[in-house]
Amino acid sequence: MIRVLVVDDDFMVARIHRGFVSGMEGFEVVGSASSGAEALELVAGLKPDLVLLDLYLPDIFGLDVVTRLRAAGETCDVLVITAAKEADSVRAAVRHGVVGYLLKPFARADLEQRLRSYAAERARAVGAGELTQEEIDAAFTSTGVGRPAAASLPKGLSAETAEAVQRALGEAPHTLSATECAEAVGISRVSARRYLEHFVAVGVAEVSLRYGATGRPERRYRPR
Structure with a gap:
């Protein structure tokens, strides 16, 4: 089961996202946050596998939240869901290692497709033990979600x-x-x-x- 934290300052939008995720097999929503500070606190306490992160939060810009998560040693993946279309934001998101970037508004199928892709990539992730060259190459050539x-x-x-x-x-x-x-x-x-x-x-x-x-x-x- 992939554990998901939803982060959006709009209560109704967060509720919709929670409904989308909860309706997918293999995923469960473990919490939601409406600010960057709350997101940092919940990630530390809940240890989700994936964070659906809006960039326009009332206190901290979304990508700064990612920076703080990494500085704190948190390894959860991040899927950005935002209205930010600026090239600078997209490039910064790529540099921060997010697994996908989905523009609002979007259809339910768009989010579902990215979550399915994420689940597939997660299943193919590098495991423990020694690897063959083929397995190593597969890990480095993964396309990721939203790409x-x-x-x-x-x-x-x-x-x-x-x-x-x-x-x-x-x-x-x-x-x-x-x-x-x-x-x-x-x-x-x-x-x-x-x-x-x-x-x-x-x-x-x-x-x-x-x-x-x-x-x-x-x-x-x-x-x-």
Whole structure:
């Protein structure tokens, strides 16, 4: 179970976020804070795995909260949820090592996709004991949450469509074909296949073959 702390100075917004998280299997909300000081206190006492952090808090800027958490030795992950669109804020968030950056307002599916991605990355995290070179490489090439395997896209692919394809992939109940992905996103099957194969190449997705009675086997994709 992934333990989550919600931090937002708007009571109703925090309540909505709590509802979103509580409705997801594998996650539980352990508390909520409406200020930076309260967030620091609750993290120290509750030891959450993940903090959903607004940047515009009444007393401390959200990224300064992250700085203080790290200085105190807290290792919880942070997913920023904010209306701050400034490039400086985004770059600073990356430097602070946040696992994702989600702009308000957003659809429930947007948050759910990032939480599912976070859970998947957490499951793949480096464990104890000695590792093989392959396991070490996987740990260093993880794409993280909110950075859709779109960080270094091949020419002709867009970050916006890559995120939509990755979201469709994460929301599929089982596996997804290029045709099904194309219908979900609203692009051509050929384009969907290009994005899906890119995700396979960078290790974000994996592909399997489904054999029918005749013809070529169908390629089916799922998050890795």
